[in-house]
Amino acid sequence: MLDNKDFSAWLSRLSDSHDIYGPKKTRKGMLEWARLEGGQLPDPEPGVPKSSIKTFYFPQPETLFEFSARPKKEDAFRLHEPSRHQNPRLLIGVRPCDARSVVLNSMPYQEDPYFQENRRNTFLLGYACSQGCSTCFCTWTGGSPVGQDGLDILAFLLEDGLVLEPVTERGEELLEKAGSARDLTRAQEQKVDEIRQKAPASLPEEMEPAPRLREKELMALYDAPFWQELSDSCINCGTCTFLCPTCYCFDIQDETLRGRGRRIRYWDSCMFPLFTLHASGHNPRGEKIKRVRNRFMHKLKYFPDRFGPLSCVGCGRCVRDCPVNIDIRQVMKELLAI
């Protein structure tokens, strides 16, 4: 147990060696990731920040290498590594759903050096959710509001401070530097237990869609009639994919400018027609309905078939911010009903 003052002092000490980020309210009133300096604490708002933590693992954009594009120079077109971020990063106030997304994204990115390097370099201090939001459904996707997956430290927020539990070894090492932890009082212990029990109960009842969806016949889901109605409303923007913590598709491009060049990797979205456009002009997912279907089939069928769990952590960002109210929870129900 650390009171807020000690917590802040610990962060302040850590900020010498770590870059610290946490959710803060912006001037427009939304919660968003921000750099915390000098022992600043994140805003203790319920729910997830607008953007997911994938920006820290999968930066928008990531420079893969740089080169000189002046043909007459000695080092012309020789590739070199860009100077990468050196300080370890500590993210504070990560919700368990977001933390779990890192574990899920690591499956396809197992051998991706950039993602894995960022993962090694980023420490996650999670805040357990004491209350689910109306758009939350982590309990449907195999997560929990007090889950530890992907976290280094899990914290339970109390009125006067927070209870920190190490999850990983490196989390424990970080915590050792926190120093003056106090023993929990009886009341505080009770409060933590209460959060552990009540938080999952505030969310939709658990269901295990992944195994059931894995059993379903792929083509039956693919040909389901409800895709048409879904696609009728969709405007094919990238809001859902770009806010989603588990959407990890990218495109690569070389940029040259005033004699310098670089290769960048940046977010792409299966909602955009360009995503699948072939050089021949043919587009296998040229129609909107195919793109809409692909996004959900990827998350709910192809990914589970390949890796086991759904590629969804139930953070509810897509539900909350879709301009036309396309709701993945309903898509899940429709698919399960087939």
Add this chain to the structure above:
Amino acid sequence: MNDKAKNQKDWEPKIIAFLCNWCSYAGADLAGVSRYQYPPSLRIVRVPCSGRVSANMILDALRSGADGVLVSGCHPGDCHYISGNYYARRRFAVLKNFLEFIGIEPGRVNFSWISASEGEQFAEVAKEVTSRVKKLGPARHLVKEF
């Protein structure tokens, strides 16, 4: 452009000039043939008509590091394609206001009408645009860096 160059007193701006083939480009040619002196800051891009110049091209010039842009076409009524510059005039009027609205300094993006016989006029415009851009200093706002 690197900072060192920006600080140099003898900084010469880079200005991209989109000149229409039939009037302004010929005007620039005449200025040269007639040996009118004007600053060497203009990089000329010959276009078929001022109506061909889109906002995309103007912004691309700024993005690539141009300190200023000049678009020049035939005088209204003289367009080789009858009305290209009339359409362009409406588009540029709106674009110029709009760029200033979002904070691009007045004088960064300029428009003129120069005919094939106006060599002297061309030199005048080149001088004027260069001095305006010089006063503003190197462009910063829309220059892509990495």
Add this chain to the structure above:
Amino acid sequence: MPTKNESITQELRQKARHLLESGQVAAFLGYTSGSVPMVMKPFVARKPEDAERLEWNSFCVLNLANYLPPLLRSFEPPRRPNDPPPEGPLPKVGVAATGCWSRNMVVQVQENQMERERVVIIGISSRGMVDRKKVLNAVNHAEITSVKEEDNSLLVKGPGLEEEINRWDVIRDNCQTCVHPDPVIFDEMIGQLQGDRDIQDRFRQVEEIENLSAQDRWQWFTSEIDSCIRCYACRNACPLCYCPTCFVDDSRPQWVGKSREPVDTAIFHILRAYHCAGRCTDCGSCESACPMGIRMRILTKKLQKDVLDLYGTEAGMSIQQPLPLSTYKMDDPQDFVLTESFKGEKK
């Protein structure tokens, strides 16, 4: 007593059902409610019984004109780019339309994106749509689980929250300053036309920014767009954006970088807005769709103001009147042209 919007809903369902039953239209484009309060789902009714799902309220913020051309195309027999157009009358589509939406339909007809004869427009004079972000601000971003709408108020509920909000206070900026709430083209009307509204300060938001210094305007612009995630919701929600290849997707030349970098984001927003010059009806779809709360509508509003000042026209007021930037007059203002200002000096 049903509220005004409830009555409109009833009448809309009736009319849509009739159109679908009688075979006059192959589909009816409207709105239905979804799973999240204050976000409506654009909805295509294809069977008469679907009409019962149509709904009308103050949260129908996305412009339905945006869906029309692709929906109409979906009812055409498939053909390759160089095939001749299909013969005979093609199926029609019914659609609900407020003032601005109908004006966008006019623009689409003018720009050959659709044919007037192929749409049956049910006009609704708009009372303004609610800005979800304003409601969220009004309750300090507390969680909202239900909103009940009365004619002049919203009853907002959530965990530990129950608040009545004056409807007009949370109406979208574009609707508050809307001059033409009546549909300009329609086949049938629901309710009465209300006539043009007399708005004194319709460009106030724009003027406030015009009055800043160049440096402050740049500051305003960059801080407004710095949260942009380049999801293109603003572009895709816009009925004016229908290019087969958007300039952001061009690669040779590449006008704009594709990632989240300040200059590229700025150029995207400048060009997106500028492409709407003289065509935008200030429907507010872009701003309503933006997940990050960017007020990019002020950009298009500025263009609307200048086009009105310079050329005296507004987009989509009549099919006969050409769009301001696809026409010209011999004596259009040109004091912005350098050589013209030289002339002035010589005089």
